Amino acid sequence: MNNRLMVQEGQLLAIFNSGHRVMKAENLLKSHNICILLIPAPRQLQTDCGLAIRFNEQDRDTVMSVLEQNELLPEFISRYSSAEFVTIWKHNQTL
Amino acid sequence: MQTVDCRKMDCPAPVISVKKALETDTELTVLLDDGAPRENVIRFVKNRGFQVTEKNENNYWTITISPTGNFEKTAVRVSADHDQVILITSDKLGEGPEELGKLLMRNLIHTLVEVETLPSKIFFMNSGVSLTCEGSELLEAMEKLANLGVEIFSCGLCLDFFGLKDKLRIGNTTNMLTTAESLLSTTKVIKL
Numbered sequence: 001m002n003n004r005l006m007v008q009e010g011q012l013l014a015i016f017n018s019g020h021r022v023m024k025a026e027n028l029l030k031s032h033n034i035c036i037l038l039i040p041a042p043r044q045l046q047t048d049c050g051l052a053i054r055f056n057e058q059d060r061d062t063v064m065s066v067l068e069q070n071e072l073l074p075e076f077i078s079r080y081s082s083a084e085f086v087t088i089w090k091h092n093q094t095l
Numbered sequence: 096m097q098t099v100d101c102r103k104m105d106c107p108a109p110v111i112s113v114k115k116a117l118e119t120d121t122e123l124t125v126l127l128d129d130g131a132p133r134e135n136v137i138r139f140v141k142n143r144g145f146q147v148t149e150k151n152e153n154n155y156w157t158i159t160i161s162p163t164g165n166f167e168k169t170a171v172r173v174s175a176d177h178d179q180v181i182l183i184t185s186d187k188l189g190e191g192p193e194e195l196g197k198l199l200m201r202n203l204i205h206t207l208v209e210v211e212t213l214p215s216k217i218f219f220m221n222s223g224v225s226l227t228c229e230g231s232e233l234l235e236a237m238e239k240l241a242n243l244g245v246e247i248f249s250c251g252l253c254l255d256f257f258g259l260k261d262k263l264r265i266g267n268t269t270n271m272l273t274t275a276e277s278l279l280s281t282t283k284v285i286k287l
Contacts, residue, residue, distance in 0.1 A: 004209050004243075006236060023198065037232060038198070040206045051202065 006039045007080045012055055012088070014063065014074035015041055019049040025072045026053060032066050034059050044085050045078060064089075098124040102155050106131050107241035110139045113160070114244045117143075123160045126152075133158070135242045142243075179214040180277055182286045183223040200226070203287070204233045204240075213245050214285070218274050219266075220250040228254070228262040237265045250274065 007013060016022040026038045034055065041052040053074070055063050067073050077089040097120045101109035109125075109132040116123050117140070127133045133156050137147050140160050150157045187196025188203055204226070207213065217240070219227050226233050227249045241247055247266025254260045254268060278284050 004239075006205055006208060006239075019195075019198075023194065037235070038201065040202050040209075043209070051198075 005042060005080075006037070007042065007054060009080060009082075010057060011080050012057060012060060013039075013041070013045065013052040013078045013080070013085070014055070014067075015045055015047050015052050015076050015078065016049060016074045017047060019051065021072055022049055022051045022053065024070075025067060025074070028070055028072065029053065029055075029063060029066060032062070034062055034066070036063070042085065047075070096120070096122050096124055096159075098126065100126045101132060101136070102126050102128050104128075104132060106135055107238070109136050110242055110244055111246060113140065114246075117145075117160075121145075121162050125158050125160060127156045127158060129156060131242075139242070139244050178281050179212070179283045179285065180281045181214045181217045182220065182274075182278065182284055183217060183226070184220045184286065186222045186225050188287055200287075201233060205236045207245075208236050208239045208243075213240070213243055215244075215281075216246045216248065216277055217266075218248045218250070218269070218277065220253055220274070222253075222257075224249045224253045224257065224259060224263075227265050228259045229264050230262075231264070234264050241265060248274070 014025070016025065022038065026036065029036045036059075037054045039052055039054050041047050041050050045052065057079075064073070073091055075091055076087050078085040079088050097116055099112050099116045101112050104112065109127060113123065113125055113136050125136060127136055137149075137158065140147060144163055145160045146163045148159045183200075185196075186200060187193060188199035189196055225231060227237065227247060237247055248269035249263055249266060251260075251268040251270055254263060
């Protein structure tokens with residue numbers, strides 16, 4: 001694990017394009033008792049609002065379902081794997 | 096050569112002890128438990144331009160720390176960031192909506208983990224002490240900072256005022272004397 005990153009191997013980051021949306025999404029996911037952390041988006045994934053929601057693979061389906069039901073789907077989702085961020089999902093696109 | 100016995104210490108105490116010893120000596124022998132204490136100390140000193148030799152002593156490790164060839168260059172950087180102290184007096188950053196202020200403060204502390212130049216100390220006062228206590232979402236980031244050699248202090252009077260004395264989860268409690276001495280003995284204080 002890179003000691004200077006707030007993401008561990010295998011964890012996922014949901015990247016949003018607006019501060020309001022990311023804050024809403026954070027509150028919503030917390031209210032569902034999902035283990036998440038709002039962190040600055042890593043340099044490699046710089047975004048408009050510069051924030052990302054970190055979560056674990058096992059919570060992926062729940063996270064996506066809660067966000068979809070509330071029309072708060074992120075711009076894209078990246079997985080931190082072997083010291084790289086790999087985009088695994090994009091809004092309105094199939095990878 | 097000075098010997099620093101860090102056995103039976105919990106993280107980040109070994110890193111802090113080694114950091115303090117390196118302020119007066121550039122060569123040290125350090126006794127360490129295996130696992131996180133050994134890994135954190137080795138990472139810390141290597142980042143600061145030292146080389147390390149290790150010896151396994153049955154149930155602990157002896158590591159010898161000495162400067163490398165490019166030590167002078169890195170020593171300058173260490174000395175430059177050694178001077179910087181951050182004073183955080185609120186759980187929010189700046190004036191404005193509370194929700195945004197709290198978000199910005201969290202964002203800042205998380206970002207510090209990634210930046211090249213670290214402060215030597217961070218002092219938390221007033222409502223800022225809630226950030227170092229149980230329930231804070233910044234504990235993971237602050238543990239990383241502590242393991243990178245950043246000393247974290249929370250105001251004891253403030254912890255007492257908010258009923259958080261037993262809830263402190265990272266760093267140490269401090270008093271106004273220590274805080275004032277640190278603020279006055281450094282050339283650069285960043286107040287947030």
